Amino acid sequence: QQSTSSSTxxxxxxxPEATRNQVAIMAINGTTRPRRGLCNHLVxxxxxxxxxxxxxxxxxxxxxxxxxxxARPPKQRFGADNGGAGKGKSTPxxxxxxxxxxxxxxxxxxxxxxxxxxxxxxxxxxxxxxxSLGKKIDLTDKTLRGKYLTAITAGLAVSLAMIPEAxxxxxxxxxxxxxxxxxxxxxxxxxxMFGGRAGIQSSASGACAVVVAALCASHGSGYLAGCAAxxxxxxxxxxxxxxxxxxxxxPHPVMIGFVNGLSFVMLKAQLGHFKDATGTFxxxxxxxxxxxxxxxxxxxALVKFGIPALQEKVEPARAVPPTxxxxxxxxxxxxxxxxxxxxxxxxxxxxxxxxxxxxxxKIGLPASFWTPFQNAPLETxxxxxxxxxxxxxxxxxxxxxxxxxxxGIVDDGKRGSTKKEVIGQGIGNLASxxxxxxxxxxxxxxxxxxxxxxxxVSKLSxxxxxxxxxxxxxxxxxxxxxxPVVSLAGVMLLVCQSTFSWGSLRLFGKIxxxxxxxxxxxxxxxxxxxxxKAVLIGTITSxxxxxxxxxxxxxxxxxxxxxxxxxxxxxxxxxxxxxxxxLFFGSTQRFSQLFMVKEDPDxxxxxxxxxxxYDHSALEAINNLADRYGSMGKRVYLRRLSSNCAKMLAKVHxxxxxxxxxxxxxxxxxxxxxxxxx
Numbered sequence: 001q002q003s004t005s006s007s008t009x010x011x012x013x014x015x016p017e018a019t020r021n022q023v024a025i026m027a028i029n030g031t032t033r034p035r036r037g038l039c040n041h042l043v044x045x046x047x048x049x050x051x052x053x054x055x056x057x058x059x060x061x062x063x064x065x066x067x068x069x070x071a072r073p074p075k076q077r078f079g080a081d082n083g084g085a086g087k088g089k090s091t092p093x094x095x096x097x098x099x100x101x102x103x104x105x106x107x108x109x110x111x112x113x114x115x116x117x118x119x120x121x122x123x124x125x126x127x128x129x130x131x132s133l134g135k136k137i138d139l140t141d142k143t144l145r146g147k148y149l150t151a152i153t154a155g156l157a158v159s160l161a162m163i164p165e166a167x168x169x170x171x172x173x174x175x176x177x178x179x180x181x182x183x184x185x186x187x188x189x190x191x192x193m194f195g196g197r198a199g200i201q202s203s204a205s206g207a208c209a210v211v212v213a214a215l216c217a218s219h220g221s222g223y224l225a226g227c228a229a230x231x232x233x234x235x236x237x238x239x240x241x242x243x244x245x246x247x248x249x250x251p252h253p254v255m256i257g258f259v260n261g262l263s264f265v266m267l268k269a270q271l272g273h274f275k276d277a278t279g280t281f282x283x284x285x286x287x288x289x290x291x292x293x294x295x296x297x298x299x300x301a302l303v304k305f306g307i308p309a310l311q312e313k314v315e316p317a318r319a320v321p322p323t324x325x326x327x328x329x330x331x332x333x334x335x336x337x338x339x340x341x342x343x344x345x346x347x348x349x350x351x352x353x354x355x356x357x358x359x360x361x362k363i364g365l366p367a368s369f370w371t372p373f374q375n376a377p378l379e380t381x382x383x384x385x386x387x388x389x390x391x392x393x394x395x396x397x398x399x400x401x402x403x404x405x406x407x408g409i410v411d412d413g414k415r416g417s418t419k420k421e422v423i424g425q426g427i428g429n430l431a432s433x434x435x436x437x438x439x440x441x442x443x444x445x446x447x448x449x450x451x452x453x454x455x456x457v458s459k460l461s462x463x464x465x466x467x468x469x470x471x472x473x474x475x476x477x478x479x480x481x482x483x484p485v486v487s488l489a490g491v492m493l494l495v496c497q498s499t500f501s502w503g504s505l506r507l508f509g510k511i512x513x514x515x516x517x518x519x520x521x522x523x524x525x526x527x528x529x530x531x532x533k534a535v536l537i538g539t540i541t542s543x544x545x546x547x548x549x550x551x552x553x554x555x556x557x558x559x560x561x562x563x564x565x566x567x568x569x570x571x572x573x574x575x576x577x578x579x580x581x582x583l584f585f586g587s588t589q590r591f592s593q594l595f596m597v598k599e600d601p602d603x604x605x606x607x608x609x610x611x612x613x614y615d616h617s618a619l620e621a622i623n624n625l626a627d628r629y630g631s632m633g634k635r636v637y638l639r640r641l642s643s644n645c646a647k648m649l650a651k652v653h654x655x656x657x658x659x660x661x662x663x664x665x666x667x668x669x670x671x672x673x674x675x676x677x678x
Contacts, residue, residue, distance in 0.1 A: 147457050149319065151198075154455030155464025157324035158201050158446050162188070162469060163480065164273070164488045165443065166204050167348045173209040173224065173438050174216040177348035178473075180204045182361045183228075183437030185470045187428040191442070192462020195424030197403050197416030199456035201447045201465055202428055204440040206269065207394045207531050212438060215387045221438075222368030223384055229365065229433025230381075230388035235396055235426030244418030247400040253511075253518040254538035256504045258401055259444070260519070261526025261534060263500040266445050266492060268527075273342070273489040291339035292486050295330055299490035302326035321453035323491050330487045345481030353481030359473055361435040392426075394532040395441030399425050401535070402442040409448075410456030445495040514545040551586030554579065554611070556594045561605060565637060565661060574637075576605040583608075585617035592621060597628050604629070605663075607639045616652075619645075622660075623652045630659025638662045 162184050170180030184203040191202035212224050238244070274292060275281055282289035307322040317325075334341060345353045364370070373380040403416040421442075429439045455461030472480045508516050518538050525534035556577045563574040583591055606622075613619065626636045638660055641649070646662040 148460055150454040151458040151461040152464045153319060153321055153324070154199075154450050154453035154461045155466075156468050157321040157453045158450050158455065158461070158465045159468040159472065160324065160327050160480075160483065161446050161449055161488055161491055162201070162203050162443075162465065163344055163472075163483070164347070164485055164492075165206075165269075165446070167344070167352075169204045169206050169209040169440075170348075170438070172206060173204075173213050173221075175221045175224065175438055177352045178359060179221070179361075179436065179438060181352070181469065181473055182435065183432050183440060185466045185473070186361070186435050186437055187432045187440050188469070189428075189463050189466035190431045191399075191424045191428035192459050192466070193424070194420065194427050195459065195462070196418060196421030197406055197410075197414075197456075198459045199406050199410055199447060199450045199461060200399070200402055200416075200421070200442045201450050201455075201462055202399070202425065202440060202442045203446065204438055205395070205398065205443055206265065207398055208391050208440050209438065210530060211391045211394060212387055215384065219383060220368050222366035224438045225365050225433045225436045226369040226373065226380070227384040227388045227391060227433070228429050228437055228439030230384055231392040231395065231439055232426045232428070232430030232433060234388060234392040235422050235429060237426075238392070238396065239419050239422030239424075239426055242419055244396065244400055244422040247397070247404065247418055250401070250404075250535060250539055251518070251542040253515045254522050254535055254542060255401065255404070256501050257519045257522025257538055258526060258531065258535060259405070259499050259501055260504065261523040262444055262531070263496045264523070264527050266499070267496045270489045270492050270496070273485050288340050291334070291341045295334055295339065295341055295484050296486045296490040296493070298333070299326045299330045299487045300494055302329055303491060303494060323449055323453065327483060327487050327491065330490075331483050334484050334487075335482060339484075341484045341486060343481055344483050344485060345478075347485050348481075350481070353473075353477040355474060355477030357474060359477070361437070363435055365434065366436055390532065391439060392429075394530055395425055395429065395439070396422050397535050398444070398531050399442035401531075402444045402447050405444065406447060406451055406456065409451050444499065445492060448495055448498065449491070514542070518542050518545075547584075547586045550582050550584070551590065554581035554583060554587040554590055554594075556580065563603070563605060563637060563663075565663060567661065571603055574603050574605050575601055576607055576639075578607045578609070579611040581610075582612050582614060583618040583621065584614035588617050588621035591618075592625060595625060595628075597625075597632065597634075600629070600634065602634045603637065604634070605637045605639055609640045613641070613645055619649055619652045622649060623658075626658065626660040634659075636660040639664045 163181070166180040166184045167177040170177040173180070187204070188202045192200065195202075212227055215227060216224055271281075274296070276288070282292050284290055284293065303322045303326040307317070307320070307325045311318045311322075333339075365373075369380075399421055400418055403418065403421050407414075407416050425441060432439050450456070450461055450465075453461075504519055507519075518541055521541065522534045522538035525537055556579050559576045559578060560573045561576045563571040565571070577595065579591075579594075581587065606625075613622070622638070626638075629636045636659060638646075638649075639662075641662055649660075649662075650658065
């Protein structure tokens, strides 16, 4: 489409003349609310970036030499790597060797591997990001008993992995570990029930805990519950409005940087379990050091090699997830040999694992928050609102990226609902706040454990995790307290290894420098600050980089043409400017420099056949150029502009006869209309 206005929230994009009838129209927002200034420019740039993935010409708009794919890759393309999973088998973390994220463009073994483009679909590449998860999970079992048993056992495995994370994040937020555990129970249950995809596991998270730590330090732990409840309400509102759809604008390099940075964050959290009270790493010379490292290595060996090998030979063993079996075996060995290692009870305190109904959370906001809220509601809201907004944003982004990742890993032919996922997280955080919790979001590490354990078959896996964890806290707390912390840390170390995109290391030097820089930038910001900032910075950097590239592509060629304007006689040999490239806010200055106003004859033609007019800045540039010619008594003829664009251009002109005339209106161009959700 050749024109747009500040009151239109849709950008219609057309390929060059060779593919004129192949048009991709992106509905960025289904409303007609005016978008002006920077917002309009960002919507345009994001739309251009997204459109480059959907042009059906088979070439990337930003990288024309690289083919793109918007659909899920053919199964046989991954068949050799996956090795095929037998029916009824759970998939261990070990899987097959990591293949990286480069993909072959031919089935021929001799075909060269081509690095993927910046804007390849996140879903289509999710398998390669976490390829070390190994064999695909067979989801064709129609027996409800087998389906639900798989989901329940996966929930049991994840419930154990949730404990050290919830305890650690409780310390980060500055609250009792029991608060973090019950937050995981309540949030995990409701987020799984109302969420957008089976297999996602939610809990108190480090990203959210870091956000609210300052609030807890300044106003007490009671304010965290109010903050979590308010964040939940914000997420429910944003999910209802469909804000979650914007996650599709996250470029592929940002996704790679996200998983790489997150793997470092998880690794950093696990290393603390291998340190003594002084903060130094345990040595192999001490009994504690020997037991600690042996426990972690034994767990990793069992999960990665031992139990998967046993499952290949013993049919009943396939019902037990490798992570669950590894933790149980190592715990029994540690207890039998009385290894001097730290247990969960040692880390969280004996009070946390005392068990009984007295540990159940109380329903309602804590009095330390409710009393000041009743006395001064506006002042209290001003205190928690900034933290709640940040927490809602961080939680939504991490949850949606986890959903995108599992969409590709769990090959069940279904796509998760971003709207339901944000609403589900909001309901979970609201319920968590109303039970005195600290809130959280989906955890990618535990979600990957759920996926490799078969939890992607049903939402029951997330609810089962919460139920098992609640039963463990109430009825089996003393037994849970005896689990070695480093045994669970060993499981998380394997998750860190499988989360990191090792193939991204081979991309440097093969992809554009900007994409490589974005991967490194997002990874650094994720480690240094938080996920929300990293994704926002990475997306804006990618969009601005794309806009800069497109702003340099506008050019012109000269020709002579015979012109028969409607308002005058036929003009032979009229000088024609044939514009090539997009015309938008980033290219308007260069566009104005293409013309020689003083040297040109009295009549010229500007042909937009190979160009597109995208925004209000482009309309202003055309109008100003026509005014420059008009001030010298010259006439401009605009060719191949749509009637819609001509009407908008007439509105931009400030009265009087315009110094231009629109000729040969393009009938094949799309008309600007606001797209509506189906």
